[in-house]
Amino acid sequence: MTVTADRDAAFLAGIGKIAETIAAVHADDVDRNARFPIEAVTALREQRAFSALVPTEHGGEGVSFRAIATACFMLGRRCGATAMVFAMHQIQVATIIRHSEGSSHFEEYLRTLVADQRLIASVTSEIGTGGDMSRSVAALTPTADGRASFEKQAPTVSYGAYADDLLTTLRAHPDAAPGEQVAVLHRANDTTLEPSGTWDPLGMRGTCSPGFTVKAEVTAEQALPAPFSAIAPETMVPVSHILWSHVWLGIATDAFDRARAFVRAAARRAPGEPVPAAVKLSHVMTQLSMLRGEVHRALDEYVAAADDRERLSTMAFALHVNNLKLAASEQVPRVCQGAMGVCGIVGFKNDTPFSIGRHLRDAMSASLMVANERLHQTNAGLLLIAKEV
């Protein structure tokens, strides 16, 4: 085995242990109380999983992106909220790694991330943009002492109250157009986070994502050198859609596994007799396999493009990666509902080994994380001009 394969295998063995022995144990309590999955997050931190993607030349673990995606899937099978927190953190890390462009400030930051295992949240959504991440209202505004301040009204900041650092999109200066954005990294300790709402959602309850008014003062070097108009298509959007989809695939896979366990138990109780639910289970498997096929295909396409930024910036790639998000987010609730149909009332109840309620509710969040209708609108335009789809 190569060094990378060894590293990936060791990393995933650790993730598997955390998923099985910690995330799974607390998943129902995290969900019921809409509380942060602190046990699993602490274990991930102790395993140095927060810097797993950081290349070894910056002192990190140098785990492959493919292994990070697999980790999202494995955690998603046991606790959707833990997996989503992990995935979102890795999105910020991937963004910083690729778009630091030799900035000494960010290279130093990566070393701090490795040493302190800091958890990074993102502040990308904003009230007044209609859910369009590629536009901002809040702007970096120069202060008298040569720094810049901002105040942003975010409708949701996932695990905002638990993050060590925040990556916030803003207009580059007060006169900048809505689309002229930068991404600024700032410490939670140097930031005022005023909650602007409560958190009692249908699913993904452990991500603890209420609204916040985010205020901070930063220096120029805290903005990633690349404009957000390059960061979004080359890294943030594809990595988000791929890692989220792996989390969702994990949730759907566990829903299917529970339905399969239910059918096997029924078959064992009455050997030789037909189990009606077994046929339903076969139908659910076809749905799950289509989801898995699309999620893996998208990962392969992204990994094959690697650091070919020209390829990542084509409309064809944007079309594919948006389609992944749309297809996966629409398919996940279908699989979970199908699994619930297999289990019947014991799947509907919240306290059986075959409960699917949490999975179904978590799955419902998928089409809202970047509204599907907005992405369909974007892809409708891209389809007019794309050649191979």
Added chain:
Amino acid sequence: MDVETLADDASLYEAGMTSHASVNVMLALEDTFDVEFPDEMLKRSVFESVASISSALAQLETQAA
């Protein structure tokens, strides 16, 4: 935005062209010049300015010749 004052190398995106508008520009160019932009040319940098569009069209003409 006044077309007369827009330099050939000025950013169309900075002049206010949205992604949605850029798709319409691409369709109109394909129609007018009777060409098809291959997928690898359909990206922001190619449609950044009048100059980059001209050079892409020239490239397509050379390939066709």
